[in-house]
Amino acid sequence: MKGKDNFRELLGIHLVEAKDGSAKLMMTVAKDHTNALGFTHGGVIFSFADCAFAEASNFGDKVAVAVQVSINFLxxxxxxxxxxxxxxxxxxxxxxxxxxxxxxxxxxTVALFNGLAYKQ
Ligand SMILES: CC(C)(COP(=O)(O)OP(=O)(O)OC[C@H]1O[C@@H](n2cnc3c(N)ncnc32)[C@H](O)[C@@H]1OP(=O)(O)O)[C@@H](O)C(=O)NCCC(=O)NCCS
Structure with missing residues (x-):
């Protein structure tokens, strides 16, 4: 993926591997990632999955934007x-x-995310 994902860095998410159409990322849940119940915030899990979606759909010079996504927190x-x-x-x-x-x-499996990307 071209450029730097500032939000990904803020969340402490690390790229493990990216290929055309696939990607693997890692993160360790920090206290700042948790909600009032002490669980990982749904927005953090969503963003984590979204970062993997972005990396896989924007491989190399490719540019794509998310149009519709859904997530199940399991x-x-x-x-x-x-x-x-x-x-x-x-x-x-x-x-x-x-x-x-x-x-x-x-x-x-903690969550399943499906994403539709528009290719620019
Ligand atoms: C909503 C939910 C309880 C429904 O579960 P379910 O479909 O009825 O299935 P189960 O009750 O078998 O629970 C699924 C898993 O969650 C775990 N779980 C459920 N409630 C839990 C709790 N309060 N604390 C810790 N683990 C819990 C279960 O142990 C089970 O894990 P296991 O299969 O490894 O033992 C479960 O899907 C869940 O907790 N999802 C995550 C919700 C979440 O974190 N949302 C984002 C932040 S609010």
């Missing part, structure tokens, strides 16, 4: 948990790309 996580987000391209049309992103803690 398991709570807490401070200290190490999470991975893996994006996979499902469809690659002339105009739109469809991506599936899974957020995991070890072998457990």
């Amino acid at each position: 398991r709570p996580t807490v401070e200290g948990d190490v999470l991975t987000a893996e994006a996979t391209r499902i469809s690659d049309g002339k105009t739109f790309g469809v991506y599936s992103i899974s957020v995991r803690k070890e072998d457990k």
Whole structure:
């Protein structure tokens, strides 16, 4: 992906691997990522998955923007948990790309995110 994702840096999200149509990112849940219940904030999990979506859909010189996304939060996580987000391209049309992103803690799926990207 061209350029720097400032918000990703603020959240402490690290790129592990990016290819055309796929990406893997990592983060460790910090106290500042948690909500009033002590769980990882839904907005943080959403942003984590969204960063993987962005990396996979903007590989190299490609430019794409999110048009529609959805997320299911399947398991709570807490401070200290190490999470991975893996994006996979499902469809690659002339105009739109469809991506599936899974957020995991070890072998457990924490969230499933689906994204529709408009290719510029
Ligand atoms: C909403 C929810 C409780 C519904 O669960 P469900 O479909 O009925 O399924 P289960 O009750 O089997 O729970 C799913 C998993 O969440 C865990 N879980 C549920 N409530 C939990 C809690 N209060 N504390 C810790 N773990 C919890 C369960 O242990 C289970 O994990 P496991 O399979 O590894 O044992 C569950 O999907 C969930 O907690 N999602 C995350 C919600 C979240 O964090 N949202 C964002 C921030 S508000």
